[in-house]
Amino acid sequence: VSTTEPVNLDDNDKLLGGLLTSGFDEASCKSRMQSHLYRKASPHKPSPYLISKLRKYEEIHRRCGPNTRDYDKSMKKIVSSKNNGAATKCKYIIWNTANGLGNQMISIAATFLYAILTDRVLLVKFNKDKHGLFCEPFLNSTWILPQKSPFSSWNEHNTETYQTMLDKDRASNSKKGLPSVLFINLQFSFENPEKYFHCDHSQDLLRKIPMLILRSDQYYVPSMFMNPFFNLEIANMFPERDIIFHHLGRYLFHPSNDAWELISSYYQAHLASASERIGLQIRVFNAATTPKQAIMNLVLSCTLQQKILPEVDLKTSVSSAGKNMTTVKAVLVASLHKEYGDNLRSMYLKKPTVSGEVIEVYQPSHEGKQKFNDNGHNLKAWTDMYLLSLSDVLVTTSLSTFGYVAQGLGNLKPWLLYRLVGNHSGDFPRCERDFSTEPCFHMPPKHYCNGEPMNDIVSSFPNLRECKDLRFGVKLA
Numbered sequence: 001v002s003t004t005e006p007v008n009l010d011d012n013d014k015l016l017g018g019l020l021t022s023g024f025d026e027a028s029c030k031s032r033m034q035s036h037l038y039r040k041a042s043p044h045k046p047s048p049y050l051i052s053k054l055r056k057y058e059e060i061h062r063r064c065g066p067n068t069r070d071y072d073k074s075m076k077k078i079v080s081s082k083n084n085g086a087a088t089k090c091k092y093i094i095w096n097t098a099n100g101l102g103n104q105m106i107s108i109a110a111t112f113l114y115a116i117l118t119d120r121v122l123l124v125k126f127n128k129d130k131h132g133l134f135c136e137p138f139l140n141s142t143w144i145l146p147q148k149s150p151f152s153s154w155n156e157h158n159t160e161t162y163q164t165m166l167d168k169d170r171a172s173n174s175k176k177g178l179p180s181v182l183f184i185n186l187q188f189s190f191e192n193p194e195k196y197f198h199c200d201h202s203q204d205l206l207r208k209i210p211m212l213i214l215r216s217d218q219y220y221v222p223s224m225f226m227n228p229f230f231n232l233e234i235a236n237m238f239p240e241r242d243i244i245f246h247h248l249g250r251y252l253f254h255p256s257n258d259a260w261e262l263i264s265s266y267y268q269a270h271l272a273s274a275s276e277r278i279g280l281q282i283r284v285f286n287a288a289t290t291p292k293q294a295i296m297n298l299v300l301s302c303t304l305q306q307k308i309l310p311e312v313d314l315k316t317s318v319s320s321a322g323k324n325m326t327t328v329k330a331v332l333v334a335s336l337h338k339e340y341g342d343n344l345r346s347m348y349l350k351k352p353t354v355s356g357e358v359i360e361v362y363q364p365s366h367e368g369k370q371k372f373n374d375n376g377h378n379l380k381a382w383t384d385m386y387l388l389s390l391s392d393v394l395v396t397t398s399l400s401t402f403g404y405v406a407q408g409l410g411n412l413k414p415w416l417l418y419r420l421v422g423n424h425s426g427d428f429p430r431c432e433r434d435f436s437t438e439p440c441f442h443m444p445p446k447h448y449c450n451g452e453p454m455n456d457i458v459s460s461f462p463n464l465r466e467c468k469d470l471r472f473g474v475k476l477a
């Protein structure tokens with residue numbers, strides 16, 4: 001660094017070490033420039049190569065994104081040659097919604113990485129339920145698929161699918177007659193038909209198709225890592241393989257001003273002054289079949305055994321212990337159900353803790369159940385995820401992508417609560433510390449690209465590890 005050019009450290013912090021680009025109008029998205037005031041500085045600096053790839057992507061998005069000449073020209077050509085491939089100046093991938101907000105965010109991040117790796121422009125099809133949750137991530141452009149685009153009312157039944165294209169390709173061994181628009185389904189399903197998405201033979205075909213329409217709820221980054229070309233690029237962009245979502249998530253997902261108002265005011269009112277913030281995410285996948293008491297017992301045995309929360313002193317009353325209580329720890333409970341926050345709060349209100357700490361319990365919302373196509377509901381979900389990500393210690397529920405978003409944004413290796421369903425007797429651990437902050441990919445390939453079954457994914461790909469919360473899931477490590 002030249003001494004004649006003083007580095008503005010403040011700007012470097014605000015821009016997360018160069019991850020974010022300067023030039024945005026700060027007032028239109030306050031969270032982008034204020035997040036560093038709420039979250040501990042990340043020890044993980046973005047690599048120069050990642051920064052250069054992001055700046056290059058922004059350039060492509062600015063040139064090819066909505067409201068540009070190249071966008072209009074490319075779209076016209078794509079639409080007019082729907083069933084017989086066209087070479088266009090710009091190529092696109094439109095991300096389509098599936099499942100809850102956490103699933104959606106991890107799959108948008110994966111799709112953004114895919115867009116960077118393949119020089120495509122990422123557009124997201126957001127219905128009303130996601131309006132006003134996030135700021136625009138790309139300078140001087142938009143990532144929202146325009147309402148008037150022919151692909152905004154697109155129907156997957158009228159579009160050639162990736163699966164049929166692969167079948168045809170295999171049958172005819174010909175690369176002629178590729179469509180201009182192709183639908184790819186990478187959504188989780190229990191049947192999980194093999195996708196071969198990461199394989200060279202698929203990517204060779206997909207590269208020639210200017211418009212991909214993707215539906216996914218998965219963090220499929222580990223599958224990209226299985227492709228040698230993508231692998232090399234990803235390794236250069238992310239010398240630390242286990243913080244990919246941490247970077248991509250903080251790059252893409254900035255709370256809108258409305259969301260930021262809720263997040264920052266809640267944080268200031270309840271969490272800012274605590275000596276430690278503990279995030280507790282209690283996700284109940286099937287409320288009808290899971291007794292509330294069993295869940296509460298599990299949460300308590302995890303947090304007390306691991307000394308995340310202190311025991312209460314059953315012999316003393318709060319009033320007689322009051323004088324010694326100096327340290328305040330704040331617990332942020334995120335759950336659809338009110339009882340968990342209430343139970344924990346009343347436990348610590350009735351009795352002092354053996355450690356003398358004061359435990360304050362907050363739960364910003366309790367929506368009762370997961371709701372779909374509901375903007376206000378998603379705003380609460382986003383608020384909860386973001387507040388959890390500002391914790392010092394995080395406890396999440398195994399398998400929950402809602403928790404994955406919080407841990408990734410916050411660079412937190414969470415304590416994973418195990419088995420909220422089923423029989424809780426026996427000696428298994430109530431929770432275990434995860435080894436990384438990356439989301440788990442729940443649906444990895446089951447075959448090598450030549451069709452041979454892949455029996456042991458982890459020994460075939462040394463940088464992948466089995467997820468702690470899902471035996472057949474993998475994550476980068």
Ligand code: GDP
Pocket residue numbers: 099100101102103104282283334335336365367369370371377378380381382384399400401402403
């Ligand atoms: P997952 O199902 O746990 O993997 O997470 P998703 O985010 O994909 O789907 C769950 C959805 O249920 C969320 O997006 C919310 O709509 C709702 N939800 C679940 N848990 C909570 C919570 O703790 N707080 C809020 N506000 N909503 C929640």
